[in-house]
Every structure is written in C-alpha cells, then in structure tokens.
Amino acid sequence: MNRTFVFRRHGIFGRWQQAECRGRRKEATTTYTNGDALDFGASTEGTGTVKTTTSSAPLDRNPTMNKIKLQTQQLAFQHPVTRNFDTQSHSPVHEALLRSGPRLRNLQQVHAHIIVSGLHRSRSLLTKLISLVCTAGSITYARRLFPTVPNPDSFLFDSLLKVTSKFGFSIDTVLFYRRMLFSGAPQSNYTFTSxxxxxxxxSALRLGKEIHSHVMVCGYGSDMYVxxxxxxxxxxxxxxKVAKKVFDAMPQRTIIAWNSLISGYDQNGLPQESIGLFHLMMESGFQPDSATIVSLLSSCSQLGALDFGCWLHDYADGNGFDLNVVLGTSLINMYTRCGNVSKAREVFDSMKERNVVTWTAMISGYGMHGYVLSACAHSGLIDDGRRVFxxxxxxxxxxxxxxxxxxMVxxxxxxxxxxxxxxxxxxFIPKEPGPAVWxxxxxxxxxxxxxDLGVKVAEHVLSVEPENxxxxxxxxxxYALAGRMDRVEMVRNMMTRRRLKKQVGYSTIEINRKTYLFSMGDKSHPQTNTIYRYLDELMCRCSESGYVPAPESLMHDLEEEERDYALRYHSEKLALAFGLLKTxxxxxxxxxxNLRICEDCxxxxxxxSIIADREIIxxxxxxxxHFKDGSCSCLDYW
DNA sequence: ATAGGGTTAG
Incomplete structure (x- = not known):
C-alpha cells in the first residue's frame, strides 16, 4: 500500500508557521510513508490534522541525492582521494563540516567530501551532518541520511530528537523516538526533554502522557529539565491541573519551571492566576527573567492592567534586559491593548529589529483605537479597503x-x-458564509x-447556530428597536425554553496596580454606598447637561446585562464612578x-467626560x- | 571519539 500521511500544523503558536517566517515554506508540510505509524500501539491524539492520500513515495527520485552523487563524482575527479580515517576535530572533513554551518549548499558539498574520503561510515561525522542539515531546514535530507548511519546509538538519537523538535519537525521527533525504542538504544533525560x-x-496530550509513563519507568521522574x-x-x-501537580512535586524548582507554569496560566486565559503565581515566585526568592516578563505582559494585555504593565517595562529596563523582537512586540501589545498607543509607538520606534509580528501588533493597535477604522464612513477609504482585499x-x-x-462585511x-x-x-464567499460573517x-x-433585513439575517443565523x-x-x-415588544417577549421565551443564558457582563479598573472588578448592580465593594451615591450625583448632572437615558426598549441592549436593573448601575458606570473617586x-x-459597551453608557x-473634565478610555x-470633551474617538461607529 | 537540555510575542 502506498499511503502517505500529510501533516499540517496549524494554530497561532504553531512552530511550523514560524518556520515559514524564516523562509522555510517548503518544509511547512511534511510527508510520512506508512511504515511510520505515529503511535506505539495506542492511538495518537493531536490538534493537527492527519489526512491520508494515496501517492507513491518519491524518495528514490530525490533530486538532492542525485545532486550529491554528481558532486561526488566531480570531486573525485578534481582531487586525488586522500584517505583519512582520523575523525578528531582537526580532521579536514570535520573542519569543513563546522565551517559550513547550517547552509544546505555547503553541507551537500561536505557530504560529498565525506563519501569520497571513505568516511561515510563515521557515526560522529554523520550525526553532526544530520543535525546541521536539519538546522538548515531540510527534514527530507535528514530522513534520507539517517538510514545510512551504521548502528545508530543513543547519542545519534538524542541529537536527532533535539534538532527535529527544536525546528518544529515534531512528528519526526516522535517517529525517531519510536525507532529509538525499537533499536534498543537506551533513553536518557536528554531524550525525554526533546x-x-x-x-x-x-498538543498531543495522550501521547504525552504515554511518554510521561516512559519517563517514570526510566527513572527520570524528578529530573528538573524533564x-x-x-x-x-x-x-x-x-x-x-496536572501541570500544577508536576510543578508541586518538583524537589527543586527552577526559573524555567516557574515560567512554564506562568505562561501556561496566561495562555489558558487565566491572567490573574499567572500574575498571582508571579508574586509567589518573587516571594520564593526567584528573579523574573525576560521570558517571565513576556508572559506577564501578555497577562496584562488580557486584563488591561496598564500600571502593572508599566512596572514590568521598568523592571526590564532597570535590569538591562535586551529589547529584542519578542520583548518589544509584547510591550507593544501590552501598551495598545491597555490603551496607551503613543507608548506603544515609542517602543516600536526604539526597537532595533522588527518582524511581521511586530508590525502587525502596531498596526492592529492603531486599528483598535480607531485611528484606521473611524474614518471608514468615507467612501474613499471603502475603496481602499476593496483594493487591499x-x-x-x-x-x-x-x-x-x-x-x-x-x-469586509x-x-x-x-x-x-x-x-x-x-x-x-x-x-466572494463561495459556500455558507459561517456565523461570524452573519x-x-x-x-x-x-x-x-x-x-427587515435584520430579522431575515437573524433568523438565518439562529438556524445555523441555535445554541448561541x-x-x-x-x-x-x-424587534425592540422596531417597537415589536410582542416579538421581543417571544424571543426571550425561546431563550428560556432552550435554557440559554446570556454572558455575564463585567468591567474592571486598575488602581495602584490592583485590579477591581464590577458587575452590574454590584454591591460587594466595601465602599459601595459612596460609589452609588457619587454615581447618582453624576447621572443627575448628566441629565442637567442634556443626557437622556436610553428608552425602555433599549434596556436589554446588546448581549449583556439584565434589563430589570436600572441602566445607571451598569458595570462600566460603577467602575467609572469608583475610578473618578480614587484618582x-x-x-x-x-x-x-468584557462585552461591548452599551449605547446608554x-x-x-x-x-x-465634560462634567468631570476627564479623559476616559x-x-x-x-x-x-476615547472619551474627551463630550465626544468619543469611535465617532459613534462601533 | 562526540554537546547538550526545559520557558517567552499575534
């Protein structure tokens, strides 16, 4: 059977996308012949897609190998062959190998050199060659080289696993590990890290757990790297939960272990936990490094915690951390997503190196703040949009x-x-456009x-996603806007019948590096009375200056809070009153x-913004x- | 004969 497995990694954090960024587009998709099943008897699991197609494996017609044969002949013709079995680091072949670096063209020549020198059975040279070839991005070359190595040992496997996992050829790592098991070469702690x-x-949890059991069997359960x-x-x-369990069981923790857990909480949408863990880490006597800072900056972005973000920036500056692309981009994201675009721009301008992620962060930052989209009402820009598309x-x-x-929609x-x-x-949308478009x-x-159109679209969307x-x-x-209150009631009943609950709305505000959370009608804050009294006063003065509360029909506006509560105690108003009192x-x-701001608020x-004479973001x-002097940067388009 | 590990941006 000629079955070929094609694996394509996707998702934003996918390593293979990174490989593409570095210009290794060719390797973004790799093929596997069917002799290499992924599992060890059990089934595999992963977020990537594994699809099967039928085609013959074209390995024999590999142009790279043909080129090498040709070069070998040329080389043999040009130079008299001097046989040198010395594999010390001073040997000319070894020197050439080190000199060539991870550049495929050079490596091909060295490979040829190895063959004509009769050193093609030198495991050490081939190990180094395979590693370099893989670093250069050619997994196909590495796969071809591997079978030519006589009696592969643990060292070879460890090198292979390291280099393939490092450069995103994760499936190859798993496959080589499987071969390692069959070959009988013993695993080391280095094996397992890769x-x-x-x-x-x-994201292969089941496979990972299986490996975890191998770790225990081999006695590396308390190796801090593993x-x-x-x-x-x-x-x-x-x-x-399990991540925390492993962490708690560590006999001695390392900064890397802390970082792993902190970034884990952050990436699983638990920024509070990530920051809490950071404080614990400091108390335990660990100093954050640049990886810690980067994860925490992302947590700040999620929370909108500007003060803490600024503190992290100062910390990085004060401790002489290099403003590299990753740190710089994290800072840009933190500043734009916490509401300070000009600071983001300062960071952007001061960076020595920028990549597509950096630029995207800056551009989307401007976009979020309306520096791009607010002018969309002008038809000139609509044409621009069309052109860009x-x-x-x-x-x-x-x-x-x-x-x-x-x-576009x-x-x-x-x-x-x-x-x-x-x-x-x-x-432009060939098939069913999907709920997001609708x-x-x-x-x-x-x-x-x-x-008319609204009702039509809504009914369609409901049929596609009845659970949302x-x-x-x-x-x-x-319906409410159209004054069809009977219909409003009908839809609400429908929701109750289907046991669907609206998302709960809340607002947060950060005062002195501490984040306070308010939900609608919230009375849990110790200073609740002061806050409510001040808010009442504010709303009275608003009415005097011409503010008219939204009509009753809008009370259950958008997808948020209960209409039974008065509009004036919406979470954003409570947070605002608290903020005005405290600053x-x-x-x-x-x-x-967390949801969209309501029209009344x-x-x-x-x-x-006029009454209190404040800039409110x-x-x-x-x-x-951005509210200032009675108007908003979104120009009421939102 | 052979070096070396684990964490970080959208």
Missing part, C-alpha cells in the same frame, strides 16, 4: 480567511452600505436600523469591559473608546 517538547508543540518540559506539555494541552490574493497570493470576510456595514455588504457575501451583518442592520445566546439577544434588540484630577481613567460617559470586547 520528545516531550515535540508532544507539547503537537519536569519543566512536562509542565509546558500539560500547559499547552490545557491541562493546568483584492491585492491579498493578486499581489500576495494569500487566500482570504473568515476573518478577512468578516472585516464589517467595513461596509459600519458605513451603512448594507447592500454592498450583502453583495460581498454573495459574491453576526457582523446583523450588527450592521441593528446599527443602521434596518429591521448572543443571536437571540441581537434579534430581540432588533486625581488630570489622570486618565481606563476601564476594561456610551452616551452617558460622553457627558461625564474604555476598552470593550472589540475596540477602544
């Missing part, structure tokens, strides 16, 4: 994904070009009060909301709102 890392990159790798494995496979495919050969389609929708949005869906369309209908409470809320809002005149107020905060689920 294999576990490969499993982590594949343990750190295991923590990262469980963290990447979203099993934080078509250039994606034509100039860059990129296939538009769901996110790009959503952006969103752009048309904001500008009120509902027809264009609809036409775009019909024309949701965007639905939002546009609501924003521009197009009831957001759609019901949106539909009921559209000094002239300080900017920053609030983060949006208009109230515009008034409050609210980050909602999608973008930033």
């Amino acid at each position: 294999v576990i890392k490969a499993c982590a990159d594949l 343990q750190a790798a295991l923590i990262a494995l469980y963290a990447k496979a979203s099993d934080m 078509s250039s994606m495919k034509e100039a860059y050969g990129l296939v538009p994904g769901v996110e790009h389609n959503v952006c 969103d752009m048309f929708g904001r500008a009120g070009l509902l027809n264009d949005a609809y036409q775009f869906i019909k024309k 949701t965007s369309m639905l939002g546009a209908c609501r924003m521009h009060r197009n009831f 409470p957001g759609h019901y809320v949106m539909l009921s809002n559209i 000094n005149q002239g300080e900017t107020i920053r609030i983060v909301k 949006h208009s109230a905060i515009k008034h409050i 609210v980050r909602d689920k999608f973008r930033f709102h």
